[in-house]
Amino acid sequence: MTNAMQSLATAKRTPYWTDTTGPRPACPPPQADLRCDLAVVGGGFTGLWTALEARRRMPDARIALVDAGVCGNAASGRNGGFCAPSISHGIGNAMQRWPKEAEALVRLGMSNLDDFESDLAEFGMDVEFEREGKLTVAATPWQIEGLKTQQALRRRFGGESHFLEGDALRDRLKSPVYSAGLFEPNYALLNPGKMVAELRRVALAQGVDIHEHTPVTGISQQAGGVVLTTPGGRIEASQAVLATNAAPPLLRRLRSAVIPIFDYTIVTRPLEDEELAAIGWTGRYGIADSGNQFHYVRKTADNRILWGGFDAIYHYGSRRDTAFLTESDSFARIAANFARALPPLADVALTHAWGGIIDTSARTTFFAGTAQGGRVAYAMGFTGQGVSASRFAALTMLDLLQGRETERTALSMVRRRPFPFPPEPFRWLGIRMAQHGLAREDATGRRSVFNRVLDRFGVGFDS
Known part of the structure; x- marks a missing residue:
């Protein structure tokens, strides 16, 4: 057993990112019923970007953000x-699902990353942003052919890439x-931890009311707006945004649109040059490999290596137990894969x-829409690709609430909800069959009959 495997027993079961951020000002629950122009439910990337972009559009509005x-x-x-410079989980996914919109999706994704970087500069957000590229690696002949196909697609849409061997x-x-x-x-x-902290800091500075430890248990329509129910009282809002993503959706009609998928990450001690x-x-x-069961790999600011992915685990009944965040056989499996791929580091301790948890849609991209007579907007289903796409989704939801017809709102990717996941036990069985087929494809290069059928119906499974 390598030292890396042995150190798993003592590795902290909390994200490394939390160690890199300082204390935050308290944002307690509201002490009484609250009224606002816009209520945002969810304090992750999507919700925080929405609150910040809403302040740009509505400088005098009262905006409240709550998080459970x-x-x-x-x-x-x-x-x-x-x-990523993509809002569609890559060029290949855009071509497969929306070939007529692929050019627009690629262009909008690249523009979104440019604007993302500009926003960081405008608001002075220090998030350890590094635009240094990504290396995708292949281990088998069919994966190598896949890389060549990706390169051809990038060339077709004006994206730069370089094929590497030897x-x-x-x-x-x-x-x-x-x-x-x-x-x-x-x-x-x-750095995701700093990204959240900086979005939160800027939102507070811009006059957004943030209330943490404030779960929303229900939403209903009333004359002139909506009402959010919380344990401490009511939040009455003219409009609302639901940015709860991997949590159970407040709108019942969305509960079959996404499933919770768990994946796992390990981080080493800081490495020497x-x-x-x-x-x-x-x-x-950054680095990622080409398998269906893929790893994503990167350095932190202090030269630790973060190694994650491979397993994408669904628990029967869409369970979201907090224990799943700290207890899994996946830790040992990905540590073994780390040592196999990078033998000189096999004895480096893990800290x-x-x-x-990933909000996974059946087409591997987010979707957006409205409810409650157009007074509520939602976006979800980012499938692990939400760091940059969350900003685009925030703008899309605000467009929808304001009745703006934009290039964003016209996208089929936005307007059409993904294929719903079936009820149990068919959901669990279907996911297991899809995962088994993806693992066999990684080993043999041949796609299973079941997954080819899913492809035909525009249904996919990825993390």
Whole structure:
């Protein structure tokens, strides 16, 4: 057993990101019934971006944001911090599902990342943003062909990428597992914990009322607006945004549109320059592999390696037990994969290991819409690709609430809800069959009959 595996027993079961942020000002629950122009439910990336962008559009409005726990303590503060130039889970997914809109989706995704970076600068948000690219690596002949297909798609839509083999790959990563790679310069990383903290700080500075430890248990329509029910009282709002993502949806009609998927992450101690040189990874770019069961890998600001992904675990009945965030066989499995892919680091101690929850839609992209007579907007289903897409979703929801016809609101990806997941036990059985087929495809390069049928109906499974 490697030292990395042994150190799992003592690794902190909290996200590394929480150790990098300082204390925050308290945002207690409201002490009485509250009235506002816009209520935002959910204090992750989507909700915080919505509140901030709403303040830009409505400088005099009263905006209130509530979160059942503390801002960013769910999905947003537990992810890997990959900030993609895409709102559609990549060019390939856009081409497969919306070929007529693919050009617009790619262009809007790239523009969104540019604007994301501009917003960070405008508001002075220090989130360790690094636009240093992403290396996608392949381990099998069919994965290598997949990289070449990706490169052709990027070239078609004006995106820069570089196919790497041999010494060119070893200059960026030395691994006995991977034999080819595709480097994409236009990709960013950030610190999710700092992203939440900075969005929260700026929102407060802009006059947004934030109330944490304020779960919303119900929503109903009333004359002139909506009412949110909380344990401490009512919140009456002219309009509301639901940004609860991986939590059970408040709107019953959305409960079959997403499922909660858990994945897991480990983080090493800070590495020396010599250790990083031993694996050929001296740059600041992120890395991901090409499997259906894929890993995402990156450096932190202090040169730890974050290694996550591979397993995407669904629990029968869409259970969301908090114990799933700290207890899983996945920790040992991904630690073993880490040691196999990067042998010089097999004995490096692990300091953190945690789980995260992903709001997964059947088409692997977010969708948005309205309810309650157009007074409520929602966005969900980011499928692990929400760091940058959450900003785009926030703008889309505000467009919908304000009745604006924009290029965002015209997208089929936004307007059409994804294929619903079936009830149990068919949900669990279908997911298990899809996962089994994806694992076999990774091993053989052949897609299962079941997954080909799902493809035909526009249904997918990914993390």
